[in-house]
Structures are given as C-alpha cells and as structure tokens.
Amino acid sequence: MINTLLKLDLLKVFLLAILLRVVIMPFYFHPDIKTTNFKVSHLQSGVIDIYNYLDKNINNFTIKENLNYFPLTYFFLGGYQMAVSFLLGSDFSSWLSDASAEAPERIGTFRYLFILKFPYLILDLIIPFILIRFLNSDNQKKKAFILWLFNPLSICLIYLYSNIDIIPVALSLIGLLFFQQQKNILSGVFLGLAVGFKQYPILFLPFMMLFIKNFRKLLILTCTILAVAMIFVIPFWSKAFLNSALLSNLTTRLVFPGIGIGFGEALMIGVIALSVLFFTSFFQSNQKANDLWYYLIALLLLTFSTIHFHIQWLLWLMPFLILLSITHANLSKFVWIWAYLAFLIPLFYDDKSMTVSLLSPISLIYNLLPTPFTVIERFYDPFLVQGLLHSIIFGLSLVLVWRIFKVVKI
C-alpha cells in the first residue's frame, strides 16, 4: 500500500482523506447505526440464532425490530463490538437500548459513533487500493484513487448514513478483481462472503456466468459463491430468518413496481429491465472478464431506476461509477448528474433522519427544523418531486446503458 502511495505520489492526499473522515466521524448520526448495533449486541450474551431470538423476545426490548441483514453482519459487527467493548465503556449498553429521542445527545455519543464507524473507515480506505487494480495507466489509477477518497457522496453515505454496505461493497470488489484475473475460486469465496453480509451481490452471478465459456469453471465459480454464502445462511434457515432477512428490502422491492395486466398479474418493471439487459448480453461477442463491470453498472443503474431504494444502497454503485467516469470521460458528466440526482431522492422522503436529525448528536434542536419534504409540502406535492427525479434518473439510466453498450462496444 505504501509503495502504491509513494509510486503515485499520493501519500499526502491519503493523509488528508483520513483527516477529513476522522474530523466528521463522531458528529453525524443516523439511527440505523444504533439500532443495528443494538441488535448485534446480543452476540455478547451468547445468542447465536439472532433471527429466532429476536422473533421470540422482541416485545422485551426497547427497540422492537428484527435483524434484516444476513448472518455475517451479525457476527462481524457483534464480534467487533465485543473486541472494542473496553473502549466503548460501561454506559454503552444503556445508550444502545435507549429508544428515547434524547439518546443521540447523551454524553458518550461522540465516542460511540467514532468507534462504531471505525471498521467502515478501514474498508473505505482499502477500497481505492482495490479500485486502481481495475485500471491500467498510472494516470487513471491516480484519478480513481482521488475520486474515491474525495467525493462527497461516498463520504456522506459512509459517515453520515453510517453505511454498513461498505463491507459487502469491499468484499464484492475484491471478488470481481479476482474474477478479472481468472481466479474463480478466490472470486467465489469473496463474493460468497459478500453475500453472507447482504444478498445483493448474488445479482452479479448471472452476468458473471456469461463470461465463462468453460462449464467446469462455471460450475466451480457458482458452487463456490453459493457454498460460502450457504455456510452462513443454512444454519439460520427458519421462518424468522426468511421474514426478517431474506424477504425484506431488495428482493421484495425489485418485484413491487408493476403494470397490472389483469387477473392479479403484473409486469414487473425492474425484472423486465434486468431481463432485457441479461438477454441482450447473449448477443454480444468477444466478452472479456475485464468488461464484466460494464454489465454490473448497467445492472445497478437499471435496478435503482426502477425501485424505491434506500440511500445506503447507492454505495453498491459508487466504485463502478468512478471506474466509468474515469475510463470514459465523455460520460463522466452524466454519471455524476445521475449520482447526485439519485442521492437527492431519499433526501425528499418524509423522514427526519435523512436530513435534519443527522445533526442530533450536536444538538436535538435541529429536530425542530422542517425537512425538505415538509418545506416542499407547503407549495407542492413532495411525492411528485420524488417521482419526477426518479423518472429523470430512469431516463438517464437508459441513455447511460445505451452509451455504455455503444461506446464500449461490449
């Protein structure tokens, strides 16, 4: 790593990136970091099957939510919490279980936020080193390195919204790098681990299959991903796990928006878009493993354009957006317009935690401020604004996907 920094003359830049992140880490709060850490704190009490445990005991807790992440998230964050418990202090458990509005203003909040976000900082700083391995020239590598570390979007996603998705993003990126290097077993292991945290990297599998002509290699990759993921999933397979982790969020949202065709049937827009992309890929010749990420960016652009997404999910796309904006400078402007518009949509949700209450560790007084939703509500329908922005990013996604296929000639 040091060699890379010295070779590309980026040591100072890297230091500044760390400094900016350290400065901001303790002061912004999204409730997800507290609720998720409350749920994973049960590992300390010896709870292994968290899904059934929460399902049975949920009414005994102040925070009445199931864990909707996959098991590795529970063990990784729970294990980390145990390892740093001496730094967190004795009041930490009481802070975690405090469901009142005052919790973010309690003494100790800055310490907890800093320590709980620390693993995210490490992964955030590792990602640019992985990202540059996808590129050839030193100039492109340098640009990618700087663009990852110095773009407000990924900083906000990770440190303001306390984005746990940084873990599967880093793991899947390593998996894709190994795939590009034709190391299918290692690729499968890392992608399987990523699925162990969150299910979204499984969406990559059908597209990866297109790049492997050899059936044996295809079988090895598929089996490795599924086997590694299943090691962490199978022991917890139960109704509680299905309801809280497997059938939540992405899986259900992907099939939700549809056009009714009568008798209860609907054409699912998200599934249509992904099917078009997948089957179009069959007609492309000379596919090289290096081109896989073009398909993945197209996949994610279409997915986000057709579903009501959580702001944290945008992080899945960030590494690919950076790669595209660097390798195809003519698309760069549109890539960042897409990213900023997509980032804006969740800020218009009727949810204080997306905007004003991010500042609640500094003072709860910010909760009195109106959200963008309530401000717009005074003179226009905020849902229409959300719909308008979403429609624009849908249109822009189609253009970007078309340009990717045309310019890149995959």
Place this chain on the structure above:
Amino acid sequence: MKHILFTTIFILLLITYIPFGLTFGIKLIPVGIQPSLGDTERIYEQNTLSQSFISKKDNLAGIGVSIKNPNFANKKNALVSIYDSEKNLIRSITLNGQNIADGKFVKILFDPIKDSEGKIFTWSIESPTSNFDDALEIFLTQNKPEWSLDFKVGEKLTDKSLSYVTLHRPKTMTEVAAKVLSSWINRLTADTSFFISYFLVISILVSFFLYLTLRKRY
C-alpha cells in the same frame, strides 16, 4: 485537484457552516425535550384538558405537543387558550383536525409573551363539537418534568401530565448558535478520555500532513 478542494471544503462546511447556519433557521427553542409518550386523553364535548406549567424562559411563544388523529377522523375546530396565573385569558389559537396527521408533533404558536420566565401559565384545549369517536387525542407521559404542574380533565385534577414542551422565541439571532456551540463543546469535553484521544489523533494527522507539505516546499 478540484475534487480534493471541493470535498475538503464540503467536509469543513459539514462541521462548521451547516451546524451553525442551520441554527438561524430555528425560530423557536424548546425548553428541554418532550417527555416520553404514554397513554392518550381525548378532547371532546365537555372534556377540556388544561395543563399548568412554569415558564423556564422569556418569550414564551408556543406549545409543542403530540396529537393522535387516526385517518384524519377529526376535522373539527379545537380551541387552545393560554391563561396567566390570575386566570386571565392572554392568548387563544384555533386548530383544525384536518391539518393534524396522526401522531404529529404539533407546534401551537402564538405571539411571544415577553417576560414569561418564572411565571405560571395554564394552557387548555377544548373541542365541544367533537364527539368521543372522532376526538383528537393528546399524549400523556409518566415522566412529568419538574416545570409541569397541575393537569385537569374537565374540572377534575389528575396526577397525570401531558407530554409537551414549551417553545420560546430566541432573544437574538445568535442565541441558538451560542446554545448549540456550548452544548456541543460541553458534551465533547465531558467525555475526557475520548476528547483527548480524538484531538491527539487529529493533531498527529495535521502535523504529518504539514510536515509533508513543508518538506516539499523547502
């Protein structure tokens, strides 16, 4: 270079201008935090709710309270009255159920009462045209703040309290910013070991950064 500059400025704004700039948008300061929500009490026919309190600050300008109105069932007027300790009516405001979403934190605002600090006031809310089924419901709390006094349902005194906060107009533009800054610094320094470690880490990073910058220059 432009990305580095843009992002650095952005982060600096996030910890300076954003927290302080936003305070200028805060026109009212609450006294304390709204107590936790418990059961509810309905407002209908003769069921008038009245709550006395000691104003902890000057410029009393509102009451913030959480109200239940499932599916906007209530679309009728509710009259809120503010009385001084001599039971003189000093302010009155009319609300309408059609503007109150279920569970919404409603700010009942009125012209500021200048020298309100330390004085006793009573606020009451009534809606004679509402009936039991469509009545607005106000949340009660079991954690009654020390400044909250008697609570009556109709003429009957109870041992409960409404869950509410009083809202006060800041005396100067900078009052809120100063309050936020002092609270921020107090809580940061109160956790001494974290405060020292945090600034030590920042100092080391800044020193190293400056060393690299100056080494190149000279």
